[in-house]
Amino acid sequence: MTAALDINITKVETSKLLEMTLENIPFGKYFTDHMLEADYENGEWKNVEIKPYQPLLMEPSVAALHYGQAIFEGIKAYKDQDGNVAIFRPQDNFKRFNISAERMQMPTVPEEIFMEGMRMLIEIDKNWVPSMKDHSLYIRPFMFSSDPVIGVKPSETYKFMIILSPTGPYYTAPMKIYVEEKYTRAAPGGVGFSKNAGNYGASMLATAEAKKAGYDQVLWTDAFEHRYLQEVGTMNVFFIIGNTAVTPSLEEGTILAGVTRDSAMEVLKDMGLEVVEKKISIEDLMDAHRAGILYEVFGTGTAATISLIKELRYKDYVMHFDTDQWKIAPELKTRLTDIREGRAADTHGWMFKV
Ligand SMILES: *Cc1c(COP(=O)(O)O)cnc(C)c1O
Numbered sequence: 001m002t003a004a005l006d007i008n009i010t011k012v013e014t015s016k017l018l019e020m021t022l023e024n025i026p027f028g029k030y031f032t033d034h035m036l037e038a039d040y041e042n043g044e045w046k047n048v049e050i051k052p053y054q055p056l057l058m059e060p061s062v063a064a065l066h067y068g069q070a071i072f073e074g075i076k077a078y079k080d081q082d083g084n085v086a087i088f089r090p091q092d093n094f095k096r097f098n099i100s101a102e103r104m105q106m107p108t109v110p111e112e113i114f115m116e117g118m119r120m121l122i123e124i125d126k127n128w129v130p131s132m133k134d135h136s137l138y139i140r141p142f143m144f145s146s147d148p149v150i151g152v153k154p155s156e157t158y159k160f161m162i163i164l165s166p167t168g169p170y171y172t173a174p175m176k177i178y179v180e181e182k183y184t185r186a187a188p189g190g191v192g193f194s195k196n197a198g199n200y201g202a203s204m205l206a207t208a209e210a211k212k213a214g215y216d217q218v219l220w221t222d223a224f225e226h227r228y229l230q231e232v233g234t235m236n237v238f239f240i241i242g243n244t245a246v247t248p249s250l251e252e253g254t255i256l257a258g259v260t261r262d263s264a265m266e267v268l269k270d271m272g273l274e275v276v277e278k279k280i281s282i283e284d285l286m287d288a289h290r291a292g293i294l295y296e297v298f299g300t301g302t303a304a305t306i307s308l309i310k311e312l313r314y315k316d317y318v319m320h321f322d323t324d325q326w327k328i329a330p331e332l333k334t335r336l337t338d339i340r341e342g343r344a345a346d347t348h349g350w351m352f353k354v
Helices: 063-067 092-103 111-123 195-214 261-268 283-290 327-340
Strands: 034-041 043-054 070-072 075-079 087-088 138-146 157-165 175-179 217-221 229-230 235-241 245-246 274-278 294-301 305-314 317-320 350-353
Touching: 034 087, 034 111, 063 111, 063 138, 070 195, 070 294, 087 111, 092 111, 092 138, 092 261, 111 138, 111 157, 111 175, 175 229, 195 217, 229 245, 235 283, 235 327, 245 261, 261 274, 261 294, 261 305, 261 327, 283 294, 283 305, 283 317, 305 327
Parallel strands: 175 217, 175 305, 245 274
Antiparallel strands: 034 043, 034 157, 070 138, 075 087, 075 138, 087 350, 138 157, 217 229, 229 235, 235 245, 235 294, 294 305, 305 317
16 A cells, blocks of 8 residues: 655664553653654655654744644554554544645645554554553654744745654543633634644633633534534534434534544444434533433543543533443443454454554
8 A cells, every 4th residue: 555665764772661661651741762754845755764752953933833834643553462553543644634734735745654654663663552451652743834934924844743652541530511602713714624733722721711610621612603512622522312422513614523533423333323413502402401311422532532521511501411320432432442452353444553
């Protein structure tokens, strides 16, 4: 599928792994021995390199720091009981990365650099992939504009990189969520569907205010009426209403097309639920709650997989859930992690062998 990749490889002399243990390692804090780096210049990608993880040397004028052409992905690799390493659906992240790139007027990255570069990097750092339950290797591909020029225009040069971070169980307690009516994450015509750095920067004030009010995150609503539901924090959102799993549809371009979202839809169908993507308003949700058929609410994303929601507040209307009684979200989480960690058959063909 991928052509042989011409890569310059420089390895570390001694692995940092000799001085640490991967058990229960916190998310996003420690990085493996190596990283991948490539440069875009004169219309082509060159200098593809795997080398020791190290700081970057940049000019203060580097364009990404000023005008925000910066995109990323989040992917996970797992080691099964026999020591085989596999990546969860990286092809989907590759496609999404280039969709983000096009929206941000950045060059696309060729498949062999993204996919084969990632595979080779993980092969070199395979001792860093934890095999303990609920552990994984978090993969962070990213790209940023690198012209040392202050001027509002697309950069002519870019850097593409992949760094790797081993991670232990990412436990999140059931969350209290505030339905956002003041701030907006995404509007039609905007950049909500792209995984660009600015979306995160723009969301932090809303999250901070929700936290001050005693909530963990916000449930984003549409930009015009603050009625139609979008995402929960940086996760896609699902509602179990009767025997149907409902998730907001992607067509307006205001929602990030999560790989976990797509996987959850497939596994929920395997579990016998009807799955519906549609425009859903807070009134629809409150009606279902009043009727006693809003059973479960949860978020999906690569970092936490499934996050349960125990309270949802809209104005003065508060919906409480007893997450200990839930059947669907916990079963969905178990099924997804069993596939990823190699305990269940990969019937959907999601695992990409390293
Ligand atoms: C990354 C992300 C998600 C989740 O996507 P996954 O592919 O499932 O990790 C959801 N919403 C936003 C805003 C995101 O950035």
